[in-house]
Amino acid sequence: MHRRPSALTAVAALTLALGPSGSSTAADRAAADHPGDLVSSSPTAFHPLPGQPTNTRAWHITYRSTTAKGTPNTVSGTVIVPQDGHTGPRPLITYAVGTVGLADACAPSAGFPKGTTMEANLIQQLTARGWAVAVTDYEGLGTPGDHTYTVGRAEGQAVLDAARAAQRLPEAAASGVTRNSPVGIMGYSQGGQATSWAAELHRSYAPELRVKGTATGGVPADLLKVADHNNGNIGAGLILMAAVGQNAAFPELHLDSYLNDKGRHYVDFMKKNCVAADTVAGLFKTISEVTVKNPLDEPDWRARLHASDLGTRTPDAPVYLYHGTADELIPYGVGKQLRADWCARGATVQWTSLPLGEHVLGAIVGATPAANWLADRFADKPASGNCA
Numbered sequence: 001m002h003r004r005p006s007a008l009t010a011v012a013a014l015t016l017a018l019g020p021s022g023s024s025t026a027a028d029r030a031a032a033d034h035p036g037d038l039v040s041s042s043p044t045a046f047h048p049l050p051g052q053p054t055n056t057r058a059w060h061i062t063y064r065s066t067t068a069k070g071t072p073n074t075v076s077g078t079v080i081v082p083q084d085g086h087t088g089p090r091p092l093i094t095y096a097v098g099t100v101g102l103a104d105a106c107a108p109s110a111g112f113p114k115g116t117t118m119e120a121n122l123i124q125q126l127t128a129r130g131w132a133v134a135v136t137d138y139e140g141l142g143t144p145g146d147h148t149y150t151v152g153r154a155e156g157q158a159v160l161d162a163a164r165a166a167q168r169l170p171e172a173a174a175s176g177v178t179r180n181s182p183v184g185i186m187g188y189s190q191g192g193q194a195t196s197w198a199a200e201l202h203r204s205y206a207p208e209l210r211v212k213g214t215a216t217g218g219v220p221a222d223l224l225k226v227a228d229h230n231n232g233n234i235g236a237g238l239i240l241m242a243a244v245g246q247n248a249a250f251p252e253l254h255l256d257s258y259l260n261d262k263g264r265h266y267v268d269f270m271k272k273n274c275v276a277a278d279t280v281a282g283l284f285k286t287i288s289e290v291t292v293k294n295p296l297d298e299p300d301w302r303a304r305l306h307a308s309d310l311g312t313r314t315p316d317a318p319v320y321l322y323h324g325t326a327d328e329l330i331p332y333g334v335g336k337q338l339r340a341d342w343c344a345r346g347a348t349v350q351w352t353s354l355p356l357g358e359h360v361l362g363a364i365v366g367a368t369p370a371a372n373w374l375a376d377r378f379a380d381k382p383a384s385g386n387c388a
Contacts (some may be wrong), residue, residue: 035161036206039064042060043058044060045113046113047113061078061079063076065139077134080134081127092132094198095133096195097191099241101273102271107141108120122363129375134166138155138194149190149244150193156200159195182378184215185198185216189218189330192220196216196221200315215373216320217323218323219330229331237282239287244270258293260292310338321335323354325356326357348385350373
């Protein structure tokens with residue numbers, strides 16, 4: 001709101017002997033075999049706007065993660081560290097961006113050097129606090145195969161493994177990103193889905209990470225409700241993008257068998273373009289316009305979409321959850337229900353409504369309070385939540 005090769009399983013150990021260029025290559029090291037292990041790294045640049053300086057160092061990485069079916073894959077991302085002379089472990093944010101599109105050119109790591117990644121200004125606010133940031137590209141953005149868009153488990157694992165990979169990057173370690181770094185999880189929209197999944201999976205998937213809290217907003221916690229809301233509306237294109245993503249993770253869903261010629265045309269277009277063009281192409285379309293049969297009526301599709309539901313596990317660290325009351329893409333009620341589900345499970349949740357906030361405004365308005373809340377967690381201030 002993703003067809004993965006099983007990557008690099010024949011070799012067993014990772015080394016990080018760097019060549020003269022400062023990049024790790026296949027000739028320099030064997031491939032990784034544990035989630036979060038680095039496969040490659042190379043220097044890159046982080047610019048919120050074209051040419052804008054940030055006083056940071058950045059590395060493009062590929063790292064091992066896990067698909068929704070539990071098989072190994074390789075994901076790309078970026079690690080950004082302030083050049084501020086800090087010594088000792090510094091906080092690390094593992095950051096998940098909102099919807100960027102399905103094409104590899106849309107990946108955050110592709111836009112950072114050019115200053116075209118949409119949320120880079122929000123990320124810069126984090127590095128300005130002295131925090132390192134690891135930004136996943138998610139499965140299938142910047143790596144072979146289709147992007148597993150809206151597949152919650154794959155996204156959450158990619159977020160957690162990005163933090164692991166950042167902690168295993170020697171150049172970042174020299175600037176205070178270590179296994180002792182306190183970790184915050186942060187994201188909005190698709191990033192809210194990814195970070196919420198990361199919060200729910202932390203205990204079972206990456207318990208060694210010192211997660212202090214998760215700040216997550218605009219969360220599509222129930223994909224079927226979100227699809228129903230957007231069918232024929234402004235976010236209609238997101239439904240077809242999500243269908244592509246689910247089919248990438250679960251090709252047995254056979255999306256193509258449900259599409260008519262118009263639907264196949266739109267899927268081909270969306271795979272080659274980014275979110276702005278995809279949204280315009282899909283404006284106000286209905287599912288019936290692009291299909292011969294609605295896949296969302298079928299038990300296998302509904303089961304896969306429900307597998308990405310949030311609120312079925314308890315985050316083991318505090319959560320700051322926020323949502324705009326006028327969100328036109330992710331219904332406010334979906335966010336409220338996630339709050340209710342987590343509270344019922346005993347999680348510590350700080351819920352914040354953003355009055356009159358529509359979707360994009362919610363990302364902008366909510367970012368600073370969310371970061372302030374994380375700063376309090378890094379300072380080991382108690383988080384009481386407001387479930388009561």
